[in-house]
Amino acid sequence: MANRDEHTLHQLLQRLADGEYHSGDELGDWLGISRAAVWKQLRKLGEVGLPLESVRGRGYRLTGGLELLSERRLREALSLEANRLVTALDVLSVTDSTNARAMLRAAEGQSGYICLAEQQTAGRGRRGRTWVSPFGQNLYLSVSWGFDGGATQLEGLSLAVGVALCEQLAALGLKDLGLKWPNDLLWREQKLAGILLEMTGDPAGHCCVVIGVGLNMAMPESAALSIEQPWVDLATACVAEGCEVPGRHQVAAGLIERLVLLLKDYHHEGFSSWRQRWECRDAFRNREVLVSSGTSSRSGIARGVDESGALRLEVEGEYTLCHGGELSMRPVK
Known part of the structure; x- marks a missing residue:
């Protein structure tokens, strides 16, 4: 049943992806289900955060449409x-x-x-x-x-x-x-x-x-x-x-x-x-940064990366290598 519901929802999204209005009757005929079942599927769109618009006499549409991946x-x-x-x-x-x-x-x-x-x-x-x-x-x-x-x-x-x-x-x-x-x-x-x-x-x-x-x-x-x-x-x-x-x-x-x-x-x-x-795209090269792990942090000047991708951090004139793992970096404002 879950797979059938997912297939029905996907078909509904394909119909609404054009961003145009579609009536409940049209959607029911397209999906081969009742108006009540259509409404049940439409409610799911709101649950996943899609901007569904409803206008009496015109039907339903996804504002701006949707480009579903294929x-x-x-x-x-x-x-x-x-x-x-x-x-x-x-x-x-x-x-x-x-x-x-x-x-x-x-x-x-x-x-x-x-x-x-x-x-x-x-x-x-x-x-x-x-x-x-x-x-x-x-x-x-x-x-x-x-x-x-x-x-x-x-x-x-x-x-x-x-x-x-x-x-x-x-x-x-x-x-x-x-x-x-x-x-x-x-x-x-x-x-x-x-x-x-x-x-x-x-x-x-x-x-x-x-x-x-x-x-x-x-x-x-x-x-x-x-x-x-x-x-x-x-x-x-x-x-x-x-x-x-x-x-x-x-x-x-x-x-x-x-x-x-x-x-x-x-x-x-x-x-x-x-x-x-x-390094040509390095957003923080030669800027003061803070490098943190779950328990400690240290600040220094970001001097690019070495051949392995480790950050070269200059701290009081000395260089240290920071390897990715669980480290994070942010600029010091």
């Missing part, structure tokens, strides 16, 4: 090489976490698996933080990838992923982008996207890494009330810069393309080939 459209937008590297691609309506789905595949040894979702009910950022995940508004994407030779091959990977994401958005016309060590993408020093890496397998042998990317595309203000830091979405940034706001398929397909090509060669190239590109 596996077929994403596959069609990928190059032949990227399609070959993507062994499976799932587009889910609602899931707990795309990283959790990808971790299950990674535990089975599947490399090249891509998972996207319209909404996450338990989306996670670094250090156990909640990733706010309203339905159909943002981008939630995870990739599983296998590596032989152990976890040392993954050094600096989260930073390289940040560069790939940054370059994808820059290719779409956005300019004022920056990277915050170890894995945040900023626009004018406001958080636009975050990256989460998780690993399973043998740290000294064959292992799988899952790369999760959360990108704010068109974040509703009501959904963002729990975010405890300055944030921005892609639509706002594009309007402010006067460039065209890209669609979700355009951004997602471009990012998938860049990620799988990055991962294909990363065990040969490592972070060294990405280091200069990261």
Whole structure:
């Protein structure tokens, strides 16, 4: 029954995605259900935060419409090489976490698996933080990838992923982008996207890494009330810069393309080939920052990163290396 209800809800969203009015009778005929059952499904849209508008005599519509993700459209937008590297691609309506789905595949040894979702009910950022995940508004994407030779091959990977994401958005016309060590993408020093890496397998042998990317595309203000830091979405940034706001398929397909090509060669190239590109986007280079763990913190001057992606922190003229893990960094105001 749950699968049938989910299928019905997905069909309803497809009908309402055009942003036009549709009567209850029309929706019932389309779905093959009663008006009462239609109303039950419409109530679910409010529960996931979608802006449903109702006008007597005209029907119902989703204000502004909705671009639902499609596996077929994403596959069609990928190059032949990227399609070959993507062994499976799932587009889910609602899931707990795309990283959790990808971790299950990674535990089975599947490399090249891509998972996207319209909404996450338990989306996670670094250090156990909640990733706010309203339905159909943002981008939630995870990739599983296998590596032989152990976890040392993954050094600096989260930073390289940040560069790939940054370059994808820059290719779409956005300019004022920056990277915050170890894995945040900023626009004018406001958080636009975050990256989460998780690993399973043998740290000294064959292992799988899952790369999760959360990108704010068109974040509703009501959904963002729990975010405890300055944030921005892609639509706002594009309007402010006067460039065209890209669609979700355009951004997602471009990012998938860049990620799988990055991962294909990363065990040969490592972070060294990405280091200069990261430092060109370093939002806090030569600025005073505070680096914190769960129990301690220290301030210093951020002096870029080394060949492994560790932050070079200058404290009273001495340099120390800070490795990602559970550390976080913020500027000292």
